[in-house]
Amino acid sequence: ETGVTQTPRHLVMGMTNKKSLKCEQHLGHNAMYWYKQSAKKPLELMFVYNFKEQTENNSVPSRFSPECPNSSHLFLHLHTLQPEDSALYLCASSQAVTGGGTDTQYFGPGTRLTVL
Amino acid sequence: GENVEQHPSTLSVQEGDSAVIKCTYSDSASNYFPWYKQELGKRPQLIIDIRSNVGEKKDQRIAVTLNKTAKHFSLHITETQPEDSAVYFCAASGGSSASKIIFGSGTRLSIRP
Numbered sequence: 351e352t353g354v355t356q357t358p359r360h361l362v363m364g365m366t367n368k369k370s371l372k373c374e375q376h377l378g379h380n381a382m383y384w385y386k387q388s389a390k391k392p393l394e395l396m397f398v399y400n401f402k403e404q405t406e407n408n409s410v411p412s413r414f415s416p417e418c419p420n421s422s423h424l425f426l427h428l429h430t431l432q433p434e435d436s437a438l439y440l441c442a443s444s445q446a447v448t449g450g451g452t453d454t455q456y457f458g459p460g461t462r463l464t465v466l
Numbered sequence: 467g468e469n470v471e472q473h474p475s476t477l478s479v480q481e482g483d484s485a486v487i488k489c490t491y492s493d494s495a496s497n498y499f500p501w502y503k504q505e506l507g508k509r510p511q512l513i514i515d516i517r518s519n520v521g522e523k524k525d526q527r528i529a530v531t532l533n534k535t536a537k538h539f540s541l542h543i544t545e546t547q548p549e550d551s552a553v554y555f556c557a558a559s560g561g562s563s564a565s566k567i568i569f570g571s572g573t574r575l576s577i578r579p
Contacts, residue, residue, distance in 0.1 A: 381565070393502075393510070393555055393569035405565040440509065451498040451560020452567045457509040 353377045354458035356441050362464045365431060371461050373424040373441030380446040382424040383455065384416060388437040399424060400447040431465045438462050468493040468561050472570025480578050485546055487554055487573045490538040493561035499532060499539050502555045504572075510555060514541070543575075551577045 354375045363369050375382065384396040398406035399418040413435075415427040424441055442455040469492040479485045491499075500515035516523045516530045516539065523530050527546075532539040543550055553574050559567040 383567075392553070392572040393557075395567055395569070398565040400565055406563060408566070447565040449560075449564055451496070451564050453498070454500065454512050454515065455502075455510075455567075457511070459509055 354441060354443055354456050356439075356458035356461050358461060359459065360462045360464075362466065363428070363431065364466050365433070367431075368427070368429040370428065371426040371439055371441075371463075373426075373458055375422055375424075375441075375443040375456070375458075377443055377456060379443040379456075380421050381444045381452065382418060382421070383442040383444075383452075384424065384426055385440040385442065385457075386437050387440055387460070393440075396426075398447065398452075405447060428463075431463075433465050436463055436465045468496060468558055468566065468568045470556060470558050470568045470570045472556050472573060474573060475571065476574045476576070478576045478578055479546055481546055481548060483546055485541075485543045485550070485575055487541045487556070487575070488538060489540070489556035489558075489570050490536075491558040491568075492537070493558065494534075494537060496558040496561040498559040499530070500557050500559070501530060501541050502557070502569075503552045504555065505552045513554075546577050548577050548579065551575060 357372045381400045386394045396410045397416045417425040438460045440460045441458040444455045472489045497518035502510040503513045504510040527544045529542040553572045556570040
């Protein structure tokens with residue numbers, strides 16, 4: 351359960367704030383993912399990084415900006431969010447993305463984000 | 467793009483009975499199909515997966531079947547137990563974009579004692 355960690359666990363922010371979510375994996379993986387989980391769309395892929403390169407942006411609004419400085423760390427920078435962005439943001443990692451697709455993903459505990 | 471449909475959205479079964487959850491996918495190039503279980507307040511965890519070169523895979527009380535022609539796959543849980551109560555997600559990956567993984571909308575499974 352400690353293989354993928356996320357901070358903070360809870361975040362409340364105003365629409366004009368700038369904040370960042372952090373994810374760290376201790377599994378030696380090379381692929382990292384950001385997901386949004388809400389009642390409307392239970393598990394919605396946002397971004398994928400494979401060997402530090404962004405390989406997927408699932409039409410995410412520019413107010414969400416990911417950063418992957420190395421294979422162990424993933425950030426999601428937030429600015430001028432909307433109330434509808436309130437959700438649980440999950441990070442995950444997997445060994446790597448290959449031609450055969452993704453493989454087993456290990457999820458972090460998530461950050462519960464509330465936008466006022 | 468890929469679309470994954472999952473049914474039913476809720477399922478209630480008597481303890482000891484079997485549960486079946488079905489998913490269909492649209493991208494015929496998809497080749498990896500995992501199933502995740504998410505208990506209340508916890509993170510999703512992989513319970514079983516199958517690749518397109520296999521038709522069926524079993525792990526104790528859990529089995530997954532894949533029909534590539536019909537583009538559907540199913541999760542079967544036998545001899546259900548209270549701890550099987552959770553939300554189950556299917557997913558499809560490795561289609562037109564190798565790094566894209568699309569999840570179904572989830573099935574809330576309840577086991578009645």
